[in-house]
Amino acid sequence: MGRKGFYYDQTVCIGCRTCQVACKNKNQLEVGTLFRQVHTFETGSFPNARVYHYAATCNHCENPARVAVCPNAAMFIDETDGTVQHDDTKCIGCEYCVKACPYGVPQYIESKSKTHKCDACYQLRAIGEQPACVAGCPMRALEFGEIDELRAKHPDAVNQIAALPDASETNPSVAISAKEYALTQEGKKVLV
Amino acid sequence: MTDYHDGATMAASMPRRRFVQIGAATTALLAAGGVLSSCSKNVPEEQKEVDASAAERANESADSPSKATFERDLADGTWVSAACWHNCGGKCVNRVLVKDGMVVRQKTDDTHEDSPDFPQQRACLRGYSQQRQVFGADRIKYPMKRKSWSPENPNGDLRGRDEWERISWDQALDYVADELRKAYESYGPESILSFGSSGGVQNVLATLGGFRTKWDTASLGTCRFDWTRAGMLASNFQTANDRFDLRKAEIVVMVGANPAWSCGGIFPYLHLQAKKAGAQYIYVGPYYNATAQMLDAKWIPVMAGTDTALLLGVAQTLIAKDSPEHPMIDWDFLNKYAVGFDADHMPEGAKLDENFHDYLMGVYDGVVKDAAWASKITGASVEDIEYLAEAIRPGKRVSLIHGNAPARCNGAENFPQLFTTLGYMTGHMGKPGECTGCCYKSQVNGGPSLVKGGSKGYPSVKNPVTDTICAPVIWHSIKNGEFLSAGTDTKWENRGMIPVDIHVIHTEAASGIQGTPNLRDGIDVYRTVDFAFTQAFTFNTAAKLSDIVLPITTPWEREGGNAISIDREYVIFYTKVIDPMYEAQSDIWVAEQLAERMGLDPKELFPFDENQAFFNLLASSTVWDPKANDYAPLCTITEQDIANWGVEGEPQQGIIAIDDLVEQGVYQYKRTEGDGLDYVAYKDFLEDPEANPLTSDSGKFEIYCQWKADTLNAMGHSDMEFKPYPSYVPSPVGYETTFANLEKGEKGEYPFVLYNPHYFRRTHSCLDQVDWLREAWNNPVFLNASDAKALGIKDGDPVLVRNQYAQTVRYANLNETMIPGLVGLPHGAWLDWDDDMQIDHGGNDNLMMGPLTSNMGVSGYNNFNCAIEKWTGDEQPLDCEREIAAPRGIE
Numbered sequence A: 001m002g003r004k005g006f007y008y009d010q011t012v013c014i015g016c017r018t019c020q021v022a023c024k025n026k027n028q029l030e031v032g033t034l035f036r037q038v039h040t041f042e043t044g045s046f047p048n049a050r051v052y053h054y055a056a057t058c059n060h061c062e063n064p065a066r067v068a069v070c071p072n073a074a075m076f077i078d079e080t081d082g083t084v085q086h087d088d089t090k091c092i093g094c095e096y097c098v099k100a101c102p103y104g105v106p107q108y109i110e111s112k113s114k115t116h117k118c119d120a121c122y123q124l125r126a127i128g129e130q131p132a133c134v135a136g137c138p139m140r141a142l143e144f145g146e147i148d149e150l151r152a153k154h155p156d157a158v159n160q161i162a163a164l165p166d167a168s169e170t171n172p173s174v175a176i177s178a179k180e181y182a183l184t185q186e187g188k189k190v191l192v
Numbered sequence B: 001m002t003d004y005h006d007g008a009t010m011a012a013s014m015p016r017r018r019f020v021q022i023g024a025a026t027t028a029l030l031a032a033g034g035v036l037s038s039c040s041k042n043v044p045e046e047q048k049e050v051d052a053s054a055a056e057r058a059n060e061s062a063d064s065p066s067k068a069t070f071e072r073d074l075a076d077g078t079w080v081s082a083a084c085w086h087n088c089g090g091k092c093v094n095r096v097l098v099k100d101g102m103v104v105r106q107k108t109d110d111t112h113e114d115s116p117d118f119p120q121q122r123a124c125l126r127g128y129s130q131q132r133q134v135f136g137a138d139r140i141k142y143p144m145k146r147k148s149w150s151p152e153n154p155n156g157d158l159r160g161r162d163e164w165e166r167i168s169w170d171q172a173l174d175y176v177a178d179e180l181r182k183a184y185e186s187y188g189p190e191s192i193l194s195f196g197s198s199g200g201v202q203n204v205l206a207t208l209g210g211f212r213t214k215w216d217t218a219s220l221g222t223c224r225f226d227w228t229r230a231g232m233l234a235s236n237f238q239t240a241n242d243r244f245d246l247r248k249a250e251i252v253v254m255v256g257a258n259p260a261w262s263c264g265g266i267f268p269y270l271h272l273q274a275k276k277a278g279a280q281y282i283y284v285g286p287y288y289n290a291t292a293q294m295l296d297a298k299w300i301p302v303m304a305g306t307d308t309a310l311l312l313g314v315a316q317t318l319i320a321k322d323s324p325e326h327p328m329i330d331w332d333f334l335n336k337y338a339v340g341f342d343a344d345h346m347p348e349g350a351k352l353d354e355n356f357h358d359y360l361m362g363v364y365d366g367v368v369k370d371a372a373w374a375s376k377i378t379g380a381s382v383e384d385i386e387y388l389a390e391a392i393r394p395g396k397r398v399s400l401i402h403g404n405a406p407a408r409c410n411g412a413e414n415f416p417q418l419f420t421t422l423g424y425m426t427g428h429m430g431k432p433g434e435c436t437g438c439c440y441k442s443q444v445n446g447g448p449s450l451v452k453g454g455s456k457g458y459p460s461v462k463n464p465v466t467d468t469i470c471a472p473v474i475w476h477s478i479k480n481g482e483f484l485s486a487g488t489d490t491k492w493e494n495r496g497m498i499p500v501d502i503h504v505i506h507t508e509a510a511s512g513i514q515g516t517p518n519l520r521d522g523i524d525v526y527r528t529v530d531f532a533f534t535q536a537f538t539f540n541t542a543a544k545l546s547d548i549v550l551p552i553t554t555p556w557e558r559e560g561g562n563a564i565s566i567d568r569e570y571v572i573f574y575t576k577v578i579d580p581m582y583e584a585q586s587d588i589w590v591a592e593q594l595a596e597r598m599g600l601d602p603k604e605l606f607p608f609d610e611n612q613a614f615f616n617l618l619a620s621s622t623v624w625d626p627k628a629n630d631y632a633p634l635c636t637i638t639e640q641d642i643a644n645w646g647v648e649g650e651p652q653q654g655i656i657a658i659d660d661l662v663e664q665g666v667y668q669y670k671r672t673e674g675d676g677l678d679y680v681a682y683k684d685f686l687e688d689p690e691a692n693p694l695t696s697d698s699g700k701f702e703i704y705c706q707w708k709a710d711t712l713n714a715m716g717h718s719d720m721e722f723k724p725y726p727s728y729v730p731s732p733v734g735y736e737t738t739f740a741n742l743e744k745g746e747k748g749e750y751p752f753v754l755y756n757p758h759y760f761r762r763t764h765s766c767l768d769q770v771d772w773l774r775e776a777w778n779n780p781v782f783l784n785a786s787d788a789k790a791l792g793i794k795d796g797d798p799v800l801v802r803n804q805y806a807q808t809v810r811y812a813n814l815n816e817t818m819i820p821g822l823v824g825l826p827h828g829a830w831l832d833w834d835d836d837m838q839i840d841h842g843g844n845d846n847l848m849m850g851p852l853t854s855n856m857g858v859s860g861y862n863n864f865n866c867a868i869e870k871w872t873g874d875e876q877p878l879d880c881e882r883e884i885a886a887p888r889g890i891e
Helices: A018-027 A065-069 A096-100 A122-126 A132-136 A147-153 A180-184 B002-009 B052-061 B130-134 B169-186 B201-207 B218-224 B267-276 B290-294 B307-321 B331-337 B356-360 B371-378 B382-392 B415-426 B471-480 B519-526 B587-597 B610-619 B639-645 B658-664 B683-687 B706-714 B771-776 B785-790
Strands: A004-009 A036-043 A050-057 A075-077 A084-086 A107-109 A114-116 A142-146 A174-177 B078-082 B094-099 B102-107 B144-146 B164-166 B192-196 B251-255 B280-285 B298-301 B398-402 B435-438 B482-487 B493-499 B504-508 B531-536 B548-551 B560-562 B570-575 B622-625 B630-633 B666-668 B739-741 B752-755 B781-784 B798-802 B807-815 B822-824 B864-870
Touching: A004 A050, A004 A147, A018 A036, A018 A050, A018 A132, A018 B102, A018 B771, A036 A180, A050 A180, A050 B290, A065 A075, A065 A096, A132 A142, A132 B102, A142 A147, A147 A174, B078 B658, B102 B130, B130 B771, B144 B169, B169 B192, B169 B504, B169 B531, B169 B548, B169 B587, B192 B201, B201 B504, B201 B587, B218 B415, B251 B267, B251 B382, B267 B280, B267 B290, B280 B290, B280 B382, B298 B382, B307 B356, B307 B371, B307 B382, B307 B415, B331 B415, B371 B382, B382 B398, B398 B415, B415 B435, B471 B482, B471 B519, B493 B706, B560 B610, B570 B658, B610 B658, B639 B658, B658 B666, B781 B785, B785 B807
Parallel strands: A004 A174, B192 B504, B251 B280, B251 B398, B280 B298, B398 B435, B504 B531, B531 B548, B752 B822, B781 B807
Antiparallel strands: A004 A142, A036 A050, A075 A084, A107 A114, B078 B094, B078 B570, B094 B102, B144 B164, B144 B548, B482 B493, B560 B570, B570 B666, B622 B630, B752 B864, B781 B822, B798 B807, B798 B864
């Protein structure tokens, strides 16, 4: 089986943050902890300004920086699907991974003194469901599957937009159908 | 509910998975941590020392990686259809996994495969957050009494700042019954002001002689006027075609609508299908909003509240540029279907020798209403106005659709008639891919319902007190001791001034004061009455200002019901998820208890229990049967079902077993392209106008409607003078009043137009207290970056929004997607009132609306005026970092 990851159709996203909350619901996360998080960016100036959203979560990279830095091997790659997973029993809460991940994905949870992150809803997938964010998206902007298949299905998809770090660092398993201007203009992050 | 949330840490039972371990490399890849939410607390201040011994212990206890801490049982339990019961205008499937009376997780529609033609009814973040509301820390747990209130001495001055004490249900109900009795006996039914929607206690009050209440144009704005008298459909509903037809449009012009934020759910997805089918969207509005952004719409910026002037400019441009070589007007349509366009097509009974065409051309006032004229009043450019006229000229399949935001403005009385007039002029009506109408909420999928939710069958009691107080001026009128009775949906007449003396205020299943304009005066009124009581499940604004608060169940704790049939293709049925929390009871139970105390027979008002009511609702639900050309029962009910339910009823044949329907929680009619159930608005009239006349006096579309002018001009709420045809009449408050000198362009004391966009964090005021939603949506105030720069305001700065009525503090969102001169204060934020400072810290919108309205009494949400400045007071934490107010004195 190949490496799995998320497809995100930025061109249809309304920035509603349902994926973010569907994720919090499945993982029962308190305020301050987000395994998926939507950001909104604005580019250009009135009256030609444009807006795009980015629904961020773990990109389940092929070369995940935070797996490399974990001093206790709590971060690991699941060989069954290539997703980056986290062994909470081994986590010592040192937050090396939090700093190492160029996408800012791992979340240190103070009440548990541990770090955690998107696990691509492996438990839901095991019982035949989609990851919570995918099943919940009102605009059908998210898909999960083998990243090569997703890229074949969406040939226009990219693994990097202007607001994201250089994909060559970690080879993220993400495919994004991007708004044209999001490819070249990082823009300004907007408080909504 | 600490235990419930700690469910996230349940021990794991999943087998450990195989893994690839990557050695603990030492490469330091300490790049910046990406973008973080404002409310995220995930920013480590400094790298922590690795606790070597902890690492060792971890190694000892686990010899291979697992995911133990966050694993929990996500599969076991029963899925229940749960309510998302608020009035956003959408309705979606929400299912909850319940185990041992505890909620494990929620999911949305997976009752059938998803496709654009037969889409799942997926919930938005609000539906997913219901669990945080139902189990919220701010639930009203017990009947409560405000400490300083007593029947002898209300100490009304302390409302909203007093402490509370827990009392028994008997004590609470006795207090309420005594106060109601006193008010009815001493001051009469008109002394009781009641806000409600559940048909519970209001039925009791209606039986006892009635109650005073408000009349509010609310979401509909000026579309609520009786436009059937001009030949249009009631509320301008069912005036757009259905969702399959929208896909046939080549151009969709959308005016003042943002279904992405206001409804969530399915409606933005329907627009996406039209875009994917090739429609080019043009968005006309003050803000390049989330819907327009998603659709890559061409944007025509226009100042809020000036749509009438803009559309007049478009109409004049159509006339001015029309020629046989370049037709801009569908003359055949005008000749055949409309009256009042020009002198040759005047309706009988016209008292004024004027027509729309000559008005536009300046015959009556010497002012040609061309694009240059419109540009000055609207902020839209001449080029954009001319572009819009060109885009909608006959020849292409154009759908002209509007939301109701432009109608929710003071002075917007002409908007609905004018918008539709553009359709008469261009002929974009009654044809595939062509319509001119309303896309507000489910109206984007026009047509009669294919499935209808039934009725619980409780008798409804009519309120004998029929004179209602117009919402925008309700508090001011009560303060003044008299109100103007005018408007209301059934009696469009001025009934004169009527004395008002309120002694009791009641709120039941409604936002009440929180959702009514001129809130500042409302606080004063509350503090003067003898008694205020509220039925609520959360400590909302009405509860805070009351003397007795009764804890009410949420729909998750009741037998079941159906969300109102909002879309023609589906109905949601919800069922009980958990037992009532704390001492909460339903509104119906409260009503029964009060009825008994007031000497009424509860059985006459509520003849059966809530289980029977739910059964009745299901049994009376119907579905369209194309073969019979009629509605037929939706569910099949057997004798056995009736016995199992323990109810009274008759067996019936439907298309789904009653228990299957309850389990499924939704019935969605499966439509396909070309199934013969298409809806094209006004089709019958357009095919045969003689055989199918419209509801106007002339039987045609009335661009000149005598009744409209006569009625609006007699209403008395304001002194604007309306013509029978659409014209420009300056509003008592709006863009014009932001200027001290309009001609010279000099701004006045309140130089910004204040508008109140519907906001994704909540549904009106519902759900505003929910933490996950507060984290996702920060509720800033929106303003253009150039305006902010001139005022020295930086992105994220706390700012004070103020006008002559009130002031509120928010943080600033600086953007380039809003027209300069506009301030966007999102609708529905909970009041967080500081009595000492006379300042709100919640961003409440109704506070900023003064006791001012235009002729029909519209609640003008989108064009009051304000000033904005940098806040120099205390630090303002983000909403998700604030405590949700709980009643002081109650554990």
